Every structure is written in C-alpha cells, then in structure tokens.
Amino acid sequence: xxxSALLTIDRERFQEDFDTLSxxxxxxxGGVNRPAFSAAHRAARRWFAGRAExxxxxxxxxxxSNHSASLTFPGAEKTLVIxxxxxxxxxxxxxxxxxxxxxxxxxxxxVKEAGLQLSVNxxxxxxxxxxxxxxxxxxxxxxxxxxxxxxxxxxxxxxxxEAIAGLGLDLEAMAGSGRDAREFAGYxxxxxxxxxxxxxxxxxxxxxxxxxxxxxxxxxxxGQADHAGTTPMEIxxxxxxxxxxxxxxxxxxxxxxxxxxxGNVGNMAFTPGVTNVVSRQVTVDFEFRFPDEQQGDxxxxxxxxxxxxxxxxxxxxxxxxxxxxxxxxxxxxALQRAVGDAAERLGLSAMTMHSGAGHDxxxxxxxxxxxxxxxxxxxxxxxxxxxxxxREDCENxxxxxxxxxxxxxxx
Ligand SMILES: [Zn+2]
Numbered sequence: 001x002x003x004s005a006l007l008t009i010d011r012e013r014f015q016e017d018f019d020t021l022s023x024x025x026x027x028x029x030g031g032v033n034r035p036a037f038s039a040a041h042r043a044a045r046r047w048f049a050g051r052a053e054x055x056x057x058x059x060x061x062x063x064x065s066n067h068s069a070s071l072t073f074p075g076a077e078k079t080l081v082i083x084x085x086x087x088x089x090x091x092x093x094x095x096x097x098x099x100x101x102x103x104x105x106x107x108x109x110x111v112k113e114a115g116l117q118l119s120v121n122x123x124x125x126x127x128x129x130x131x132x133x134x135x136x137x138x139x140x141x142x143x144x145x146x147x148x149x150x151x152x153x154x155x156x157x158x159x160x161x162e163a164i165a166g167l168g169l170d171l172e173a174m175a176g177s178g179r180d181a182r183e184f185a186g187y188x189x190x191x192x193x194x195x196x197x198x199x200x201x202x203x204x205x206x207x208x209x210x211x212x213x214x215x216x217x218x219x220x221x222x223g224q225a226d227h228a229g230t231t232p233m234e235i236x237x238x239x240x241x242x243x244x245x246x247x248x249x250x251x252x253x254x255x256x257x258x259x260x261x262x263g264n265v266g267n268m269a270f271t272p273g274v275t276n277v278v279s280r281q282v283t284v285d286f287e288f289r290f291p292d293e294q295q296g297d298x299x300x301x302x303x304x305x306x307x308x309x310x311x312x313x314x315x316x317x318x319x320x321x322x323x324x325x326x327x328x329x330x331x332x333x334a335l336q337r338a339v340g341d342a343a344e345r346l347g348l349s350a351m352t353m354h355s356g357a358g359h360d361x362x363x364x365x366x367x368x369x370x371x372x373x374x375x376x377x378x379x380x381x382x383x384x385x386x387x388x389x390x391r392e393d394c395e396n397x398x399x400x401x402x403x404x405x406x407x408x409x410x411x
Contacts, residue, residue, distance in 0.1 A: 006345070007114055007406065009106045009398045015391060017051065017102055021086075022094040031385025032098075034088040036129035036138070037065075037163040044086045048101060048126055055109045057124075063173030064142030065164075068125040071108045078185035079121040080408055081368070082107060082401065085130030085139070085360065092131075093387025095377075095394075100190040101126045103398040107405055119410035120185045127360045134160030136216065136324030138174070140360035144367040145178020156218070156323050186335060186408060187364040190373045190401045192389050194357045196380030204348035204396050206374030207339045211355045211362040213296050213328030214289045219246065219307060222317045225272060225280035236278050241314045243268050243282040249306050250286060258299050262356070263288035285323070291354060292328050329362035332369035335404070339373050342403035348396055357382070373400055 024047065025032040025040030034041040045067045049059045052069030060068050067086075070079070084100025104124035111122060128139030135157055141147040151157065152171040161171070193199075198206050223237030247265045254263050264287055271281040288303065290296035304320065311318040336352065343350040355372060364370045375397035378388040 007110060007402060009103075009110055009395060009402060011395055014102065014106050014395065014398060017106070018094075018099070018394070021047065021098050021102055025088070027091075027385060029091075029385035031091060031093045031387065032088050033090050033092065034086065035090055035133040036087040036131065037134075037160075037167065041087050044098070045126060048086060048105065052105060052108075052124070055105075056112060057108055062143070063169070063177035064139050064147070065128045065167075065169055066125060066139045066143055066177070068123050069105060069108060070121060070123045071112055072121040073118050076119055076121045079123050079183055080185045080405060081123045081125055081187045081364070082189070082405060083123075083125030083127060083360075084189050084191055085128075086126045087129055087131050087133065089131050089133075089383050091383070091385060093382060093384055095192045095387050095389050096194065096382055097130055097191070099192060099389070099394060099397075103190045103401050106398055107402045110402060111405070116406075118406075120408065122405065122409070130360050132216070132324055134163060137326055137358070137360060137363050140363035142174050142177045143179055144181075144363055146363070146366075147175050147178075149175035156321070181367050184368040186332065186368050187361060187370040188335065188373065188401060188404060189359055189361045189370070190375070190397050191359060192382060192387070193374040193377045194380070194382035195377065197353060198351070198374060198376035199378060199380065201351065202349070203351045203376070204393065205339070205343045205350040205400055207336050207350055207352045208331055208355045208361070208372035208374060209336060209352045210291060210331065211329045211359055211365070211372065212289045212291060212357065213293060214287055214326050214358050215296065215300060215322065216285070216287045216324035218321045218323050219284040219286060220281060220319045221246075221284070221311065222281045223279065223315065226278040228276045228278050231278060237315045238278050239282040239316055240270060240279040242310050242316045242318065243284050245310045245314070246284060246307060249310065250288075250303065253302060253306060254288070257302070258290075258295065261288060261290045261295060261299050289356065289358075290328060296328065326358055326362055327366070329365040329370075331361065331365060331371040335369055335371035335408075338404050338407045339371055339400060342400045342407060345403055346396065346399055348400065373397060373404070
C-alpha cells in the first residue's frame with residue numbers, strides 16, 4: 001500500500017465550502033431552493049466553477065450546461081468521473097447532490113495538492129437537472145448521448161425551453177453533447193442515503209448495488225363540462241372522479257400487489273378549474289419506481305388496466321403519455337469491492353444496499369462502470385429542508401470517495 005492510501009480531505013475547507021454552497025438558494029426553513037436553471041442554481045454553479053479554477057483545475061461547461069472540473073496527468077488516457085448535482089427540488093435540503101459535487105471537487109484538490117501522478121485523469125462533474133424538474137436526468141443523459149433532440153422539442157419540454165431562454169444554450173447543442181464512452185474509466189457518485197437503513201443499523205457507508213428504475217407519466221382524463229348546480233349527478237362525466245379514483249387505486253395496488261415498488265401522484269390540474277363547473281378534464285402527473293425492469297413492466301401493465309377500468313366506470317376518455325423514464329441499474333461489482341476496501345482501510349463499517357432514489361449513476365452505469373457511495377441520513381429524511389447528515393459522516397464519505405478514486409488510478 002502506498003503512502004497516499006491514507007490521504008484524507010481537508011476537513012476545514014470542506015466544511016467551509018459546504019456552508020458557502022448551502023447559502024445559494026437558502027430558504028428560511030434551512031434548506032435550499034435551487035431548481036435547474038434558476039438564478040440560485042446558476043449562482044451555485046458559478047461558485048463551483050470559481051472554486052475549481054482557484055484550485056488550478058480546468059473548468060468546462062458542455063452544451064447541456066453540465067459543469068465539470070478536470071485534473072489531467074501526462075500519459076493518462078482515460079478519465080474517471082466523480083460527481084453528482086447542484087440542483088435541488090424546490091423544497092430541497094442542503095445535502096442532496098451538493099454534497100457529492102463538493103466531495104468530488106475536494107478529491108481533485110487533494111490529489112493535486114499531494115502532487116500525485118495518477119494513471120487516469122479525474123473529472124468532478126455537476127450534472128444538469130438531476131432532479132428532473134424539466135427533463136428526466138437531462139445532464140447525464142446528454143453526457144452519455146441518450147437524450148434525443150426530439151424529446152427536447154415536445155410540449156412537455158416547453159417549460160425547460162422557457163427556462164433556458166437567454167442563457168446561451170440551445171437544444172441541438174444539448175442533445176449533441178454526448179461523449180465517447182471509450183474516454184472514460186468509470187463513474188463514482190457520493191450521496192446521502194435519503195433513507196433510514198444506514199442510520200438505523202449504525203453503519204458508516206452504504207455501497208449501492210442496484211438503483212431503482214422509474215417511470216413518469218402524464219394521465220389525462222376527459223369528461224364533459226356541465227353546470228355543477230343543474231346537471232343531475234348520475235349523468236355527469238366528471239374527470240375529477242377519474243383522477244381521485246386513480247390516486248387511491250395506485251396507492252392500493254402498490255400496497256397489496258407490488259410490495260417492492262412505490263408510486264406517487266404528484267400533481268393534478270383541473271379544467272376549467274372552478275367549483276361551479278363539472279370538471280371537463282384533469283391532468284394527473286404520476287410516477288412509479290421498481291427494483292428491476294420485469295417488475296416495472298408488470299406494474300405498468302396493471303396501472304394501465306386500472307386506468308382503463310376507472311375511465312369506463314366514470315364514462316371518461318383517457319390518454320397516458322410517458323414523460324420520463326430511467327431503467328433500473330446494477331452498479332459495477334469491481335467498484336463495489338473498491339468502495340468496501342476503501343471503507344475498511346479507513347476503519348469504517350459498510351454494507352451493500354439498494355437505492356430507492358434515482359441518481360445520475362443509473363444513467364452513467366449504462367455508459368461506463370459506475371457505483372454510488374451512501375452516507376447516513378439522519379431520520380432518513382430527504383427532499384426536505386430538514387435533510388441532515390453529520391459532519392463526521394460527510395467527512396467519512398468524502399474520504400472513502402478519495403480512497404476509492406486512488407485505488408482506481410494507481411495513486
Ligand atoms: Zn440527489
């Protein structure tokens with residue numbers, strides 16, 4: 001084992017940077033509001049790029065606005081990518097994504113300061129719109145060349161097109177920012193668990209073996225607008241009934257028949273949306289998640305059947321449009337072992353686990369060997385301002401990331 005085996009992060013700098021990063025889009029509740037392309041998100045990214053430049057790293061922004069910092073070595077042919085995302089859900093916490101990007105930056109800084117000559121180049125990346133505020137995994141799908149231009153031109157992507165107006169981005173450059181997989185040696189992502197398993201079992205590090213698959217859809221029930229006072233109840237074709245019945249049915253069928261899957265109705269829009277008119281149309285945005293594609297297909301078929309029978313029951317028409325999907329993914333066994341070995345060298349406990357949250361790593365895993373490292377989330381809380389991981393756990397995770405990187409690059 002080389003001396004660098006025990007190289008660790010600069011704890012003070014890491015904590016100070018984390019506090020600074022948390023100030024971009026900070027909310028009164030103690031979280032952050034940094035949806036992709038918002039002013040706060042762009043400010044956080046500029047800060048990241050500035051910190052990387054101060055450290056002597058080479059900053060690059062691609063056509064999909066993925067921000068990266070690179071450290072290259074003479075003779076190294078491939079690049080090991082490490083990163084996560086700086087965007088958040090509107091009511092997000094400080095740790096989700098931001099922690100992993102900052103840890104990636106810190107790893108590159110430490111390697112550079114230590115004067116190590118590695119056999120692979122390193123890239124710390126902040127992927128665009130991981131939270132799929134506009135387009136499902138926009139940044140990582142663009143990076144891996146699986147974001148079709150046509151998808152960016154759909155009505156569903158209209159809010160994204162509005163959000164990027166004036167930012168110097170264009171759709172063709174976004175879809176065209178795919179890289180060649182042969183340039184890369186792998187992808188590592190450090191992230192908070194967003195669930196309670198590590199904290200409940202007092203385990204320091206989670207080694208993610210598999211990542212949940214997810215499918216987002218938009219369901220539109222259409223009935224008929226009528227006077228809400230004069231139309232007899234029995235002849236109403238109220239689209240709101242379909243939406244309500246579907247919300248309950250989704251919960252019920254997941255609860256009884258698909259114990260390994262989860263689903264959620266996240267938004268409904270009523271047309272015309274006034275109380276004295278029977279709802280003519282309701283748009284329902286929903287998602288479901290599953291551990292493997294077979295269960296995903298089975299669940300999707302049952303959901304579609306149920307929607308058809310609800311439509312029949314209430315005399316409605318319906319249309320289902322997929323709005324995003326990510327395949328379930330297995331991470332790379334060699335990287336899993338490397339993470340476990342790194343944790344052991346640092347005297348930390350580790351366990352393998354499944355990720356119920358989506359991550360850019362599941363997109364990257366189809367492109368290059370990938371793995372995700374988890375640290376404990378207090379209370380398992382995430383996508384919430386109360387999201388929290390202890391300073392010690394954050395440092396432990398960053399050190400495991402650093403040691404794993406060194407193990408993959410001859411450091
Ligand atoms: Zn995240």
